[in-house]
Amino acid sequence: MTDQAKILEIVEVARTTGKIRKGANETTKAIEKGEAKLVVYAADVSPREIIMHLPLLCKDKNVLCVEVSKKEDLGAAAGLAVGTAAVAVVNEGEAKAALQRI
Numbered sequence: 001m002t003d004q005a006k007i008l009e010i011v012e013v014a015r016t017t018g019k020i021r022k023g024a025n026e027t028t029k030a031i032e033k034g035e036a037k038l039v040v041y042a043a044d045v046s047p048r049e050i051i052m053h054l055p056l057l058c059k060d061k062n063v064l065c066v067e068v069s070k071k072e073d074l075g076a077a078a079g080l081a082v083g084t085a086a087v088a089v090v091n092e093g094e095a096k097a098a099l100q101r102i
Helices: 003-017 024-032 055-059 071-077 094-099
Strands: 018-023 036-041 066-067 086-091
Touching: 003 018, 003 036, 003 066, 003 071, 003 086, 003 094, 018 024, 024 036, 024 055, 024 086, 036 055, 055 066, 066 086, 071 086, 086 094
Parallel strands: 036 066
Antiparallel strands: 018 086, 036 086
16 A cells, blocks of 8 residues: 555545545645644645645644645545545544554
């Protein structure tokens, strides 16, 4: 399993057993409030300005930040019928062990 597949699986497990925030705005709020445990954003977001601030914000708040290649894959992992720019895992649920391994 690739790293990207592992990340998407963590998002999926966290969605079903914990809690996630979907979209760049919700993700930003979760980071700023100190709720985010993991932030995943898509590389194919256009315009890039939508997600450019996320890695910097994560670094400031000491939150793990990971890029995946497609917003469609991220959206599917988040349980959406459409792609999403970013997802924040705020409660990892049963994905806690997997999250600690990365």
